[in-house]
Amino acid sequence: MDGVRARVVGAFGRNYLAQSGAGPAVACVARGKRSEVVCGDEVLLQPGDPALILQVLPRRNALWREDAWRSKVFAANLDLLLVVTASEPTPNLDLVGRALIAARAEGIDTLLLLNKCELPGAAALRARLRPLEGGGQALLELSARQHPARALESLRPWLERRTCMLIGASGVGKSTLANALVPGLQAQTQELSEALDAGRHTTTSTRLWNLPGLPEGSALLDSPGFQAFGLHHLSVTQLQHALPELASRIGQCRFQNCSHRQEPGCVVRDAVQAGEIDPERYALYLRVLGELLAPPH
Numbered sequence: 001m002d003g004v005r006a007r008v009v010g011a012f013g014r015n016y017l018a019q020s021g022a023g024p025a026v027a028c029v030a031r032g033k034r035s036e037v038v039c040g041d042e043v044l045l046q047p048g049d050p051a052l053i054l055q056v057l058p059r060r061n062a063l064w065r066e067d068a069w070r071s072k073v074f075a076a077n078l079d080l081l082l083v084v085t086a087s088e089p090t091p092n093l094d095l096v097g098r099a100l101i102a103a104r105a106e107g108i109d110t111l112l113l114l115n116k117c118e119l120p121g122a123a124a125l126r127a128r129l130r131p132l133e134g135g136g137q138a139l140l141e142l143s144a145r146q147h148p149a150r151a152l153e154s155l156r157p158w159l160e161r162r163t164c165m166l167i168g169a170s171g172v173g174k175s176t177l178a179n180a181l182v183p184g185l186q187a188q189t190q191e192l193s194e195a196l197d198a199g200r201h202t203t204t205s206t207r208l209w210n211l212p213g214l215p216e217g218s219a220l221l222d223s224p225g226f227q228a229f230g231l232h233h234l235s236v237t238q239l240q241h242a243l244p245e246l247a248s249r250i251g252q253c254r255f256q257n258c259s260h261r262q263e264p265g266c267v268v269r270d271a272v273q274a275g276e277i278d279p280e281r282y283a284l285y286l287r288v289l290g291e292l293l294a295p296p297h
């Protein structure tokens with residue numbers, strides 16, 4: 001199919017912004033009613049005002065969000081997921097664990113961030129995150145509000161020439177951090193959403209920003225705040241591979257297809273009992289597994 005190849009750098013309801021090479025971002029719309037185009041998508045455009053998205057090219061990877069009724073892709077073609085945590089508000093390690101599973105299952109690199117590290121409560125969170133670090137999870141501590149320049153410096157090698165996204169519970173400091181990385185981002189986000197979507201869908205808008213001061217190809221995807229990460233598309237095997245503690249033990253249980261719940265000769269349960277696998281991580285596995293095995297809603 002003919003068309004100009006471009007990358008979707010803004011999604012606002014049914015309106016999109018796409019950029020071809022280093023050219024300016026142009027307004028475009030999707031064909032058909034149900035648009036399945038997301039920020040980060042590579043597309044073929046038919047030039048025009050607005051341009052028409054003719055085709056979404058195959059995705060390298062994607063992330064899903066879900067509510068009680070459906071799963072929906074919300075970002076595609078990522079290189080790095082920055083999972084932000086903080087001691088305030090009360091940490092939600094379930095959300096953190098699910099975000100890491102979603103990224104790993106899609107082959108997206110992950111970096112766990114302990115923001116607000118200057119707060120006294122950081123020590124307790126640090127201790128709770130240790131099992132993840134022990135499993136090989138990369139972790140950086142920073143203070144986006146107190147030391148934004150320092151935060152940027154420690155993040156720089158992670159961000160270079162990659163498309164990155166910040167994710168985390170409300171209030172952990174994603175916007176503060178995003179603003180440290182792309183000065184003026186918050187104001188611009190609001191302006192764009194209002195111009196393109198009359199401000200109606202600001203919560204569902206996403207934008208991909210080129211990171212200033214970093215090499216060409218370094219970008220930050222600004223994600224809408226939401227709670228539930230979609231994992232329903234995973235198979236049990238994919239889930240097991242996405243948890244490092246389980247992945248390293250695959251094939252060691254008595255039964256090849258061990259679900260690590262109550263089968264005899266299960267090395268995973270043995271490891272939990274022996275304190276080698278964190279009980280909180282095992283509980284997360286059981287919760288997600290239960291959801292995967294439950295009949296579809």
Ligand SMILES: Nc1nc2c(ncn2[C@@H]2O[C@H](COP(=O)(O)OP(=O)(O)OP(=O)(O)O)[C@@H](O)[C@H]2O)c(=O)[nH]1
Binds near residue numbers: 115168172177225
């Ligand atoms: N003490 C401290 N506070 C911080 C730090 N980073 C952000 N905050 C504060 O935490 C609060 C929430 O920050 P936001 O950046 O709005 O959090 P968010 O993750 O974008 O939240 P949502 O948009 O609701 O998802 C604000 O009051 C920030 O000033 C930090 O490093 N230390």
Ligand SMILES: [Mg+2]
Binds near residue numbers: 174175176225
């Ligand atoms: Mg925010």
Ligand SMILES: [Zn+2]
Binds near residue numbers: 253259260265268269
């Ligand atoms: Zn087992």
